[in-house]
Amino acid sequence: MELVEAIILSVLAASTPLLIAATGELVTERSGVLNLGVEGMMIVGAACGFAGAWLTGSIFIGALFGIVAGTMMSLIFALMALGLAVNQVATGLALTILGVGLSGLIGAGFVGERITPAVHLFIPGLTDIPLVGRVLFGEDGFVYVSIALVLGVWWFLYRTRAGLILRACGDNHVSAHALGYPVLRIRTFAVMFGGACAGLAGAYLPLAYTPFFIPGMTAGRGWIALALVVFSSWRPGRLVVGAYLFGAVTILQLHAQGWGVGIPSQFMSALPYLATIIVLVLLSRARSGGSTAPAALGTVFVPDR
Amino acid sequence: MRKSFLALAAGLLLAGSVDAASAADKLKVGFIYLGPIGDLGWTYQHDLARQALVKELGDKIETTYLENVPEGPDAERSIEQLVRAGNKLIFTTSFGYMDPTLKVAKKYPNVHFEHATGYKRNPNMSTYSARWYQGRYIQGLIAAKMSKSGVLGYIGSFPIPEVVSGINATMLAAQTINPNIKVKIIWANTWFDPGKEADAAKALIDQGADVIMQHTDSPAAMQIASERGKLAFGQDSEMIKFGPKTQLTSILDTWGPYYIERVKAELAGTWKSEDSWGGLDSHMFAMAPYTNMPDEVKKMAEDAQAAITAGKLHPFKCPIVGQDGKPVECKGGDHLDDGQILGMNFYVKGIDDKLPGK
Numbered sequence: 001m002e003l004v005e006a007i008i009l010s011v012l013a014a015s016t017p018l019l020i021a022a023t024g025e026l027v028t029e030r031s032g033v034l035n036l037g038v039e040g041m042m043i044v045g046a047a048c049g050f051a052g053a054w055l056t057g058s059i060f061i062g063a064l065f066g067i068v069a070g071t072m073m074s075l076i077f078a079l080m081a082l083g084l085a086v087n088q089v090a091t092g093l094a095l096t097i098l099g100v101g102l103s104g105l106i107g108a109g110f111v112g113e114r115i116t117p118a119v120h121l122f123i124p125g126l127t128d129i130p131l132v133g134r135v136l137f138g139e140d141g142f143v144y145v146s147i148a149l150v151l152g153v154w155w156f157l158y159r160t161r162a163g164l165i166l167r168a169c170g171d172n173h174v175s176a177h178a179l180g181y182p183v184l185r186i187r188t189f190a191v192m193f194g195g196a197c198a199g200l201a202g203a204y205l206p207l208a209y210t211p212f213f214i215p216g217m218t219a220g221r222g223w224i225a226l227a228l229v230v231f232s233s234w235r236p237g238r239l240v241v242g243a244y245l246f247g248a249v250t251i252l253q254l255h256a257q258g259w260g261v262g263i264p265s266q267f268m269s270a271l272p273y274l275a276t277i278i279v280l281v282l283l284s285r286a287r288s289g290g291s292t293a294p295a296a297l298g299t300v301f302v303p304d305r
Numbered sequence: 306m307r308k309s310f311l312a313l314a315a316g317l318l319l320a321g322s323v324d325a326a327s328a329a330d331k332l333k334v335g336f337i338y339l340g341p342i343g344d345l346g347w348t349y350q351h352d353l354a355r356q357a358l359v360k361e362l363g364d365k366i367e368t369t370y371l372e373n374v375p376e377g378p379d380a381e382r383s384i385e386q387l388v389r390a391g392n393k394l395i396f397t398t399s400f401g402y403m404d405p406t407l408k409v410a411k412k413y414p415n416v417h418f419e420h421a422t423g424y425k426r427n428p429n430m431s432t433y434s435a436r437w438y439q440g441r442y443i444q445g446l447i448a449a450k451m452s453k454s455g456v457l458g459y460i461g462s463f464p465i466p467e468v469v470s471g472i473n474a475t476m477l478a479a480q481t482i483n484p485n486i487k488v489k490i491i492w493a494n495t496w497f498d499p500g501k502e503a504d505a506a507k508a509l510i511d512q513g514a515d516v517i518m519q520h521t522d523s524p525a526a527m528q529i530a531s532e533r534g535k536l537a538f539g540q541d542s543e544m545i546k547f548g549p550k551t552q553l554t555s556i557l558d559t560w561g562p563y564y565i566e567r568v569k570a571e572l573a574g575t576w577k578s579e580d581s582w583g584g585l586d587s588h589m590f591a592m593a594p595y596t597n598m599p600d601e602v603k604k605m606a607e608d609a610q611a612a613i614t615a616g617k618l619h620p621f622k623c624p625i626v627g628q629d630g631k632p633v634e635c636k637g638g639d640h641l642d643d644g645q646i647l648g649m650n651f652y653v654k655g656i657d658d659k660l661p662g663k
Contacts, residue, residue: 003511003512006507006511007508007511010504010507010508010511013504014500014504017500100373104341104343107343108343111343111345112343112345112546114528205499205500209499209500209503210499210500210502210503210523210525210528211528212499212524212528212547214343214345214499214523214524215340215341215343216340216341216344216373216497217499217523219495219497219498219499219500219501220498221500250501250504251504251508254504254505254508255508255511255512257490257491257492257508258458258489258490258491258508258509258512258514259489259512260489260490260658260659262658262659264661264662265461265464265491265492265494265661266492266494266661266662268492268494269492269493269494
């Protein structure tokens with residue numbers, strides 16, 4: 001029983017950065033912008049988040065540093081891809097390369113330093129409940145924020161007028177523009193939201209997951225978040241399924257190796273990717289209606305003035 | 306104003322060219338690194354060695370390094386870049402640079418190359434590596450003494466001979482202390498991913514391991530063991546900062562003396578293509594101080610280290626029994642020979658796991 005609880009806790013910790021980053025990118029893509037720079041924004045968020053926490057001693061301020069850093073990075077993207085109408089794919093890739101270099105520079109002075117990681121919630125009575133206590137009432141703040149975030153995004157996209165307008169920009173920017181909506185401004189906000197989330201997701205790594213900073217510590221999580229958005233057909237609900245499934249299979253395959261089940265480790269390492277792709281593809285096939293990709297995704301829009 | 310600016314620029318240019326002229330007299334030594342120099346592990350140790358080299362021979366040489374160079378065909382371009390920049394001796398510091406280094410070496414016979422941990426050589430390309438399995442043997446002794454649960458946790462990177470020989474050396478040593486010792490092995494399938502390494506360490510501890518050993522590069526596993534009040538060994542570099550009450554010891558890569566020796570040979574014109582596989586006796590690696598253990602265990606570790614250094618104790622002393630229960634052929638007299646260790650692809654008896662791909 002204790003082992004089950006320990007596994008669930010590890011799964012939540014492993015899934016949370018993916019969920020946060022992917023939620024942000026989902027909003028960005030729903031507005032019609034493809035920002036491939038998630039990995040770069042994340043790693044800068046990790047470096048700045050750690051720097052903030054180390055300098056102030058506060059995890060909360062560290063997380064804010066991460067959010068601001070991710071947002072700043074996304075503004076560079078917005079300036080290039082939206083303001084100057086540069087190719088979004090190229091700009092996003094360049095942003096990742098920039099972020100990896102920049103984070104090494106920012107973090108150089110902090111390598112080898114330690115901080116006290118984010119505290120876990122503790123409610124006497126509730127946190128002590130066997131099996132579910134620590135899972136529901138004993139997480140760090142990031143986990144609760146990630147769940148609130150994805151619920152908020154779902155509500156925003158499907159239950160508010162602003163969300164409808166944002167999706168309209170993503171599906172047909174010419175019509176949205178003709179109706180008088182400021183397409184580029186809306187997209188800029190969406191890109192900034194994506195950047196803020198990526199920065200927070202990056203900051204989660206050195207603030208809660210492994211409380212130290214090392215260059216390259218995101219190790220490709222930004223790319224996984226990007227893939228999750230596509231395979232979840234740009235739907236927040238499926239995104240949650242995908243992120244937790246990916247985290248769960250990642251952790252379970254490690255445990256399976258420890259138990260010595262004798263399946264080659266190379267296959268086990270590929271399993272999270274396989275399982276997530278298969279499940280999300282099946283999910284999107286179950287409901288017909290074809291691709292739900294935002295129709296204007298990745299296309300350049302220059303309003304006629 | 307404009308004129309003075311131009312004069313200043315011209316002056317700077319001149320100063321620059323003077324620098325270049327004096328630098329031309331110095332031997333240029335290049336390094337290719339796999340990770341960032343701040344990785345606190347593999348690349349960090351190579352760069353410490355480069356700094357030691359500069360400290361020792363700085364007036365005669367000039368060093369350049371390229372970090373974050375991916376393994377594979379892309380590395381070729383980076384190595385060639387160092388050649389064209391005038392480097393006469395180039396260290397390529399990861400296994401995956403083997404073929405690219407060889408290719409560039411064949412193209413530039415007048416430049417000398419040193420490739421770490423590989424097995425392909427050329428008249429102008431040497432190889433060097435360390436006998437880390439000796440350190441793993443000492444760790445195995447300590448682990449068996451310190452483990453209360455009798456279960457060790459081992460995080461592997463990839464099931465390649467170097468890592469497999471480390472696991473076997475650990476277990477052979479541990480079995481001399483506790484014949485029933487168990488090891489749980491998790492392959493991370495990466496050299497560097499702090500999050501995944503931490504997850505692997507958590508899984509091992511959750512499954513009952515109380516001493517964590519790793520063959521991956523980040524201090525994440527050490528940090529997790531520290532958080533959970535368990536014990537662990539560092540990797541490549543000193544990691545005690547991440548577990549002051551956790552680290553038992555760490556295998557430290559100390560390439561400095563080798564780099565200095567090879568550069569001195571280059572300066573003297575006596576550089577030759579060689580294969581150096583150094584152990585504790587050659588100072589190719591060292592053991593971090595033995596900490597967080599009783600004095601008697603510390604003494605045992607120090608004695609074992611002295612015996613291995615003196616050549617009296619061989620980690621792969623025969624007879625060695627494989628997982629299938631059959632004794633392993635003993636090609637090196639009373640111990641396995643270097644070829645058998647370098648190509649090790651079996652687990653020894655007592656490991657209840659299957660070697661991936663076997």
